[in-house]
Amino acid sequence: MLGGYRIEGRRAAEIAASVEGAVGRGDLEPGQVLPPMRELALELGVNPNTVASAYRTLRERGVIETAGRRGSRVRSRPASTARDAIRVEAPEGVRDVSLGNPDPALLPSLTGAFAAAAARSDRQPVMYAEAAVDPDLSALARAAFDADGIPEGPVAVTSGSLDAIERILAAHLRPGDAVAVEDPGWGALLDLIPALGLRAVAVAVDDEGPEPDAVDRALSEGARAVIVTDRAQNPTGAAVTAARARALRAVLKKHPSVLLIEDDHGHGIVDLPLHPLATGKGSWALVRSVAKAYGPDLRLAVLTGDAVTVDRVQGRQRLGPGWVSRIVQRAVVELWTSGAVVPADVARTYARRRDALIAALGRRGIAATGRSGLNVWVPVPDETGAVSRLLHAGWAVAPGARFRIGAAPGMRITVSPLAETDIEPLAGAVAYAVLGGRGGAGRTLAT
Numbered sequence: 001m002l003g004g005y006r007i008e009g010r011r012a013a014e015i016a017a018s019v020e021g022a023v024g025r026g027d028l029e030p031g032q033v034l035p036p037m038r039e040l041a042l043e044l045g046v047n048p049n050t051v052a053s054a055y056r057t058l059r060e061r062g063v064i065e066t067a068g069r070r071g072s073r074v075r076s077r078p079a080s081t082a083r084d085a086i087r088v089e090a091p092e093g094v095r096d097v098s099l100g101n102p103d104p105a106l107l108p109s110l111t112g113a114f115a116a117a118a119a120r121s122d123r124q125p126v127m128y129a130e131a132a133v134d135p136d137l138s139a140l141a142r143a144a145f146d147a148d149g150i151p152e153g154p155v156a157v158t159s160g161s162l163d164a165i166e167r168i169l170a171a172h173l174r175p176g177d178a179v180a181v182e183d184p185g186w187g188a189l190l191d192l193i194p195a196l197g198l199r200a201v202a203v204a205v206d207d208e209g210p211e212p213d214a215v216d217r218a219l220s221e222g223a224r225a226v227i228v229t230d231r232a233q234n235p236t237g238a239a240v241t242a243a244r245a246r247a248l249r250a251v252l253k254k255h256p257s258v259l260l261i262e263d264d265h266g267h268g269i270v271d272l273p274l275h276p277l278a279t280g281k282g283s284w285a286l287v288r289s290v291a292k293a294y295g296p297d298l299r300l301a302v303l304t305g306d307a308v309t310v311d312r313v314q315g316r317q318r319l320g321p322g323w324v325s326r327i328v329q330r331a332v333v334e335l336w337t338s339g340a341v342v343p344a345d346v347a348r349t350y351a352r353r354r355d356a357l358i359a360a361l362g363r364r365g366i367a368a369t370g371r372s373g374l375n376v377w378v379p380v381p382d383e384t385g386a387v388s389r390l391l392h393a394g395w396a397v398a399p400g401a402r403f404r405i406g407a408a409p410g411m412r413i414t415v416s417p418l419a420e421t422d423i424e425p426l427a428g429a430v431a432y433a434v435l436g437g438r439g440g441a442g443r444t445l446a447t
Helices: 012-025 037-044 048-060 111-123 135-147 161-172 187-195 212-220 242-253 307-318 326-338 343-363 383-392 420-439
Strands: 064-066 072-074 155-158 178-183 199-206 225-229 259-263 284-289 301-305 375-379 410-414
Touching: 012 048, 037 048, 048 064, 048 072, 111 326, 135 155, 135 284, 135 301, 135 326, 155 161, 155 307, 161 187, 161 225, 161 259, 161 284, 161 301, 161 307, 178 187, 178 212, 187 199, 199 212, 212 225, 212 242, 284 307, 301 307, 343 375, 343 420, 383 410, 383 420, 410 420
Parallel strands: 178 199, 178 225, 225 259, 259 284
Antiparallel strands: 064 072, 155 301, 284 301, 375 410
């Protein structure tokens, strides 16, 4: 059985521990198919329900994954292993354009905002049992949602977008359920889904967002939720257009029971209009983080959605952290009302860098994408080789494996650290790494 390893145990916990221990020791390898539940139950002399409970525990812990009639198998790697580990460390002297961080020069000062928030908290301390959401923040967020045509719904606050998405998924889905996700897509999200015991179903993405046929296929095959990045998609820079939004809404209308989660990743740093997919019907939520425009360390996102979803999110939040610090919430209010960030100016700055890099790559025969946001996506035939050659040439980029399920190989380049004088040297280095002598540029070291 299983290449010589025998699963042991009489209780569900013992069976699960036997499998998990074998995976940890390497006795069971990634991709190894586990016995059907009835077969293992017969082998161990236990009730099939006991094995079913053990397998359920293993799925919830991210040790195995189940794909319908194809059975259960050991995951390719533990769910707790972050895709950020698939990265290139930039040694001294190498320019790092891999991290996906905003440009610190475009972030506002936080000193005045937190001083004002702290002073207000001195006057009006927040105590237990008070509202989780600052009323001023809620009003500002709801007004911004209204301005962008997002359906009416209550407002909640979480510790960033990933925290919001995790709570929304947990409010509706159960281990084993499938979630349609963009491919390539956000690496942290691709890790979160199996960590929750869920299955990721890849949906192809182009410059206008998820491809409608791919979404329809995923939902028709049983995905119970779909997650869409409206703008500044990570890693491709895709942004949902008006036409694509209409097509996706038509697909979602055919699947009214599906949970829709929209991540407005580019809020505050893009000047492309938002084309939300939510219509106010069914289960839905839209999330906006302040990380890219105001600073990742603020750890705050606002969300809205249908009343049931938001109530479930807040109810579970009350049993954990309780609420996001009202001092942080009040600081965000100060930042929003003071005009500390002018999104159009920030968007233009990032757009100049993206457009210049994409154009420079195009002149060298390299097709790249990046309609919005901080990143440029470069398809490559040999991902490992290209990333390695770029590192040798003085540039650290993000390997596409961090963001892919089944999509073709690629690399992500973050434009935030780039100056105008960096564009040509970087483009030349990319061309050499991808095309070699065919790229029309020799080995170009970073300066």
